[in-house]
Amino acid sequence: MKFGKILVTGLLTAALLIPTSGAARSHSHGPETPPIFEASAWAQPELQKAHSLGLLWDGLAENYRDRITRADFCRMMLNYLAVQLNTDPDDLVDMANLYLKKTDEAMFSDCADPNVADRVTAAYRLGLVQGKAPGIFDPNGPLTREEAAVMLTRAQEILGCDLPEAAAPDYTDSQYIARWAADSVAILADWDVMHGMAYGRFNPRNDLTVQECAAVCLRLHQKAPVGVAKGNVTPCFTYDQAMDFLRRMEDQAHACGTGFLQTLEVTGSEATMVRMDWAGSMHGASRLYFACRNGGLATFEIGLCLRFNALTPDLPLENPRFSEDGKTFLCEVRLTEDSRDGFANVTTHQKGLYHVTVDVATCQVSLDREDLPA
Numbered sequence: 001m002k003f004g005k006i007l008v009t010g011l012l013t014a015a016l017l018i019p020t021s022g023a024a025r026s027h028s029h030g031p032e033t034p035p036i037f038e039a040s041a042w043a044q045p046e047l048q049k050a051h052s053l054g055l056l057w058d059g060l061a062e063n064y065r066d067r068i069t070r071a072d073f074c075r076m077m078l079n080y081l082a083v084q085l086n087t088d089p090d091d092l093v094d095m096a097n098l099y100l101k102k103t104d105e106a107m108f109s110d111c112a113d114p115n116v117a118d119r120v121t122a123a124y125r126l127g128l129v130q131g132k133a134p135g136i137f138d139p140n141g142p143l144t145r146e147e148a149a150v151m152l153t154r155a156q157e158i159l160g161c162d163l164p165e166a167a168a169p170d171y172t173d174s175q176y177i178a179r180w181a182a183d184s185v186a187i188l189a190d191w192d193v194m195h196g197m198a199y200g201r202f203n204p205r206n207d208l209t210v211q212e213c214a215a216v217c218l219r220l221h222q223k224a225p226v227g228v229a230k231g232n233v234t235p236c237f238t239y240d241q242a243m244d245f246l247r248r249m250e251d252q253a254h255a256c257g258t259g260f261l262q263t264l265e266v267t268g269s270e271a272t273m274v275r276m277d278w279a280g281s282m283h284g285a286s287r288l289y290f291a292c293r294n295g296g297l298a299t300f301e302i303g304l305c306l307r308f309n310a311l312t313p314d315l316p317l318e319n320p321r322f323s324e325d326g327k328t329f330l331c332e333v334r335l336t337e338d339s340r341d342g343f344a345n346v347t348t349h350q351k352g353l354y355h356v357t358v359d360v361a362t363c364q365v366s367l368d369r370e371d372l373p374a
Helices: 003-016 041-053 070-084 089-099 114-126 145-158 179-190 210-223 239-256
Strands: 260-267 271-279 285-292 297-300 318-322 328-335 339-341 346-349 352-359 365-370
Touching: 041 210, 070 089, 070 114, 070 145, 070 210, 089 114, 089 239, 089 297, 145 179, 145 210, 239 260, 239 271, 239 285, 239 297, 260 318, 271 318
Parallel strands: none
Antiparallel strands: 260 271, 271 285, 285 297, 318 328, 328 352, 339 346, 352 365
16 A cells, blocks of 8 residues: 555645646646647547546657557556546555455566556456466566457446347457457447457457557447446445545555645535645645545546646635535635636636535536625
8 A cells, every 4th residue: 555655746746736647636727739649640539538538647658559568558447447436546546455455366476666566456456457377467568459358348347337248240360369358359349349450350469559558448438338427337445445545545644744634524425525635835735535425436626726727725615515415515615816827827717706516426516606795
């Protein structure tokens, strides 16, 4: 478990005023210029969508036509699961490694990088990967198309999907698809997620490129029967585990001694909202969570800030509360001056009183502004 590492990273990030990852910690104001990847023309739109969802990360590849490593696809699939669970990928990894330990598990001895080891171990405990052999994951090795197919369908099983039976596609090289991958290949073809290649072949043992993996992960998000957009995801963790995780994070913050972690806690019938403030140098950093009663830990952001596109401890949530049915979280945020993006030197929010409404199930946020009282 790496709570200490998360805390120190969060404090350093706060000091630098740079969000660390994803929409859970920062937000944009208005349309952004989509990134241009070193990739094939067909892949650009899908890479941009995958990037905006949080499936990709900075430094993933210099050239997206290059083959992907097993470790990188493992990380991409963990990001996919985090998107479906409305949670932060780092929190997903830590919670899996804390609460899903197996009594008879054999750890992978060939993952020297501790970050890679944490992610691969979490993926194993979630049921996403099994390794190449006992104790061997081969993190820098290539990923074949049939291996990717199995991981894609396992991800759906983790989210609560009962995998259907599907007729085997009429690939000209079907006899070369491994028996352990045949069902996954058929299901993904039926879902319109992963298809054959030239001359009617599936090429099960061909290596996948980064851009191909991003494309199939995006299609799984868009077309698989279980997902966040459909509202039918089964949480991986209980409410008690989510609350215990937040308590441990708070305890570790105090023990670390590099900053004081304050929490705001509001309890409702559907979820408990927890705000965590890392009071580091300069302006600090804040994160907002829902520990959901039916299971799971969701991370959300309200879309308001004083500066630098990130919620900070000096911006309070006034009158935080849940609706009577518990399905909506509400609060007010008072901006006494226009907020500005110091990097772009533009106004991001007009001063005013903002009424914030957050749907607990989806983490969708709506804002209603009115002028400050005279």
